[in-house]
Amino acid sequence: MFLLRKEFRHIRRNTFIARAIIAVPIIQMLVLVPAVTFEVKRIDLAVIDSDHSRASRELVAKLSGSSFFAVAATPQSVREAESMLFAGNADMVLVIPSDFSEGLAGLTRPRLQVLVDAVNSTSAQLAWTYLNSVVRDFNRDVLLSGGSPPGQAGGMIMSSGSMPGLSVLPHYWYNPTLNYKYFMLPGILVILITAIGLLMSGLNLVREKESGTIEQINVTPVMKWELIASKIIPFFIIGLFDLALGLSIGWLAFHIPFEGSLLLFFACAMIFLVAVLGMALFLSTMASTQQQFLFVSYFVMMIFILMSGIFTPVESMPVWAQQFNWVNPVAYLMRINRMIMLKGSGFHDIAMDVGLLSLLATSLLTLAIRAYRKRA
């Protein structure tokens, strides 16, 4: 097919596109994957120690000894500490009261005050959880050294992570160390092929419209489906190529596990690409300039990606958002990718998703072909 050859030649001739096809996956994988993480690595702690006792120093030593906390400063007053929170020099302030060691001896009930910079609610919550667990350990040590009968309070607190009575032993399957990269990498692969598929193919279509060459093709006896196929197939292949490239980078650089079937993985990606390219074609019929297309597609892409559950659990979303995901191709692939790559889910596990995604792909493509007027 000549049209197809023409398209490929265009792409090859445009060195910028050729470079982008190679560079975009590499940059996205290597730069973004390590960066997008909620894992808290270091919490800058400011300590106001009004007690100056052995016990208070032990608590501080215990905190700075843990891998999460670093004592950044020891301000003299709460006011000074607050200004550190303002300036962002400290993430958390620990105020040790002057009756701290007396309290440990059982005379008073000391109030250990913790001030957290909570602008980022996720980090604040995690920091607070970590602090709590260190304090819990500290309590346990005090109880043990205080000579409490091990059969009762002390012993039970030691054996449980939380409180006497019941203890919870957590196991994390498929990702025992809760490595955030394993979570994000399949998601970034989806962003990658969405961006490549939607933007490149759509811009290509609109450019022909803008420069008027589409009219020249329109007056030729070429059939509509031939024209559309010639516009779509190259980007379909590019999308798959970039997916393979991205996956190999993930495998080489981050040792991402791949539990499931590669064949199934690529088959799902193909269905998804049909949906994305159909969408690109549809959006391109609505735009007359590249600028318009860019904005519309950016808008659509952003909504689809953010709603797909890439960063946040889907079930926390309100019901309308979950219903929206029935027509969101990105949400399907996001789920499918993670399940195949990390859990090794087979076809029967994701059959429902695959079915719905295929339905979506078919309808999007049909819609796009209907909307496309050869003689516009």
Next chain:
Amino acid sequence: MAFVRKEFIHIFRDYRTLIILFGIPAAQILIFGYAVRTDLKNAAIAVLDNAHDEVSKELTQNIEASKFFYVARQLDSYDEIDATFKEGKIRAVVVFPEKMAATITREGTATISLIADGTEPNTASLVTGYINGILSTYSASLTGELTATMPLIMPEVRMYFNPNLESHYMFIPGLITLILIMICSLMTSVTIVREKEYGTMEVLLVSPLRPWQIIVGKATPYFFLSLINVIVILLMAWFVFGLPVQGSIALLIAECMLYILLGLALGILISTLTGKMENAIFISFLALMLPALLLSGFIFPIENMPKIYDYVTMILPPRWFVDVIRAIMIKGAGIGYVWKETLILAVTALLLMVISIQKFKTRLGEAK
């Protein structure tokens, strides 16, 4: 100035551009405000009850009663867990040991296994945390006053700036940053390149307008549109999410203007670097969007990234601007706290402006 008017007319004539210009910010705010939530709600849990006694029944009820979980399934054997996870609906399985109630009465303790699906690390740790909380509340009721008499330190927490731990406190400053850089840099670079492609730029260049006048004419409409956008977002933040500006509004607007200038200068610079519109779009998209979204600390804190990102992201203006705007909007900080970031932004803006005007001139030379 007639030239500025021409640009305004161009923008307003194209209603699609206009809708996008204001539609994107509104939609983004609604999505981030309502749909993208980092907290946990309605997670599906399965229970593998080997005990079948009153303790396990009560615990299951307690889990069911919390707003975080619902018990979607009862499993019969350990071997079912893998298949359950592979279907992808269940977040965690709580495994109650055999003869749990008897063990508790005899030894005082019992160990419950919680098997969480680790593919979403954040969700997995939240699930563990909440289940732990539910179980320790139950334990406390078992042991009664024992804990009350123990000399324990109970830390008390005060969440500063965001007492209810709402995630839009983090998102709204990020959105302003993102939207501004998009409108300013992307739109200006695209319009300039388009004039070049159509050849109408040559017409402008041979007109008696000086290069800086052309630049000002191109940039002015976007300057005002961006400013209107900022105000709309701030009003939405206030009235829809109850997040008023804590600090000085004048300072906030001034910082936004500085950032808008920076964005415009960047857009003009990008347009002079490349010839083809497609390239302009791609460069802008790759150079601005993804880093602005992910590397500015807007969603993912920079402290959590590998150390090298701390240095590399220093060259990204959004990073500094997110800090500034968070400090002013949410913490209510004054200029004293953000002067360093402001200075960095100002110097960057000035530098970009000088370079882009220089570049624009040399291009004029070639065109003649």
